Amino acid sequence: MLIVDQNLLRASVLEDGLREAGYRDLVVVRDMQNLMRRIVDEEPDVILIDLENPNRDVLEQMFQVSRVVRKPVAMFVDQADRASIEAAIDAGVGAYVVDGLRKERVHSIVDTAISRFRAFEKLRTELDETRQQLVDRKLVDRAKGILMRQRAVPEDKAYELLRKAAMDANLRIAQVAQSVITAAELLK
């Protein structure tokens, strides 16, 4: 099985999931040059690829040039898989499967890929939120410092000023803090 993903973290999340599900013989492809060559050399039964990857079009050619691969490859195996295909595309993963592979096996692989991609997406969202919180906190700290100096107020009062301004303007505290910092820089 070949995993084609330029995102190393996601590739390893997926790899772990497939190993836990009992799949061995996994190859992760990170170098996108000569992707076709790698596929021909590895002769995978299944290729999983993230849909942000423009190299997906490289795989599409395998339907056409079956002389370079052993068996015809298709995105899933038959039309009855439509619901699975939709779920996979929704999760951001594409699966190419050689003809003749057992259907239950395909489903189990694809389901694992879908759930791992979703888990990764959730992780990424959480990470983005944590990062944003960290950035926000730094902004608020700087703005508090400016207010404490300029208005000669204690820290809790400075925070109170920011909070009230944010509520009145229907903004996030970090947005108000950014304005305070920008204004202070302009007035330097």
Place this chain on the structure above:
Amino acid sequence: MNTATRAELRIGFIPLLDCALLVVAQEAGMARQQGLTLRLVRESSWANIRDRVAIGHFDAAHMLAPMVVAESVGAGHLDTPFMTPMALSSGGNAITVSLALWQAMQQNGAGISAQPVVQARALAQLVAQRAAAGQPQLTLAMVFPFSCHHYQLRDWLQSGGVDADRDLRLVVLPPPLLVDALRSGQVDGFCVGEPWNSLAVDAGIGVIAAVCSDIWPQRPEKVLGMRVRYAQQNPDIVAALVRALQGASRWAADAANHQDLARLLGQPRYVGAPPRLLEAALGGAIRSSLGHDALPRPEFLRLGAAAIVPREEDAHLLLAKMEQCGQVVPDDAARARALRSFRGDLFAAATAQAVP
């Protein structure tokens, strides 16, 4: 303002010069005049475009013209017939080769402003010499199996006597990787749309050996593709969209607007390429090699009235190309479906209602 229709559409596109009409319709107000908001979503592969239209993530998309035909004959993964009420461009592709290949072709009679067939014959001689000397086959790239690029490349090769299946390797590579692949020698040439040919020339690593408007005059290159069912269920929205894009086509075809259009498309959220290269391509000023001036090629890319009507004969030609290279084997029903997928009649009906 037409207030009969109000809708927000999700439309996928690939960052290429010929997504212009969609961008113009949204940014220059033609969509709004028709009561439409276009949410343009940049995609990274043609396969994604096809699948996201098929499952309904997108209402419509910037699509390779042959893709609509291919889905109609059931060549895709999902049995979801597509159709197009309107084309978005004609021409705009070119064949670029590496400097090394160009020099070898020149020794066999190729020249900067020579006809495509002269260049192809030079390539054929070179291919024969390489085979006789036991050198590896050349590799040429295109962007998708069901693309005009693929068939134009094949027709060009054939015109010089090169067999695309036997004499060289044809591979698919996504446009953003082509210039690097040419530089590293992974491919010896490619057929692609703008701005990628000009980027290769500008980087001093490629020479444009032929422009595809000389190989195929006046055929739809990209079209507005959508599910047949979407068009049936939303005839008013589709008609309004066609009118908006017709307005965009008038604006985009006017040379007076090319500078603005190039600047608009140059933004990272659209094509993300140097506006000077986009503007040159819009005006058909094609520079084939760094060492030469741009030559006027007014037919190179067309976005105006003559380029936007899809015709049954276009679908017929594309289907024939697919059959020639063994991609599809349609039965009569599939053939009829493919021919009906280019709906010039819907275009005519939609635009006849337009109030001048």
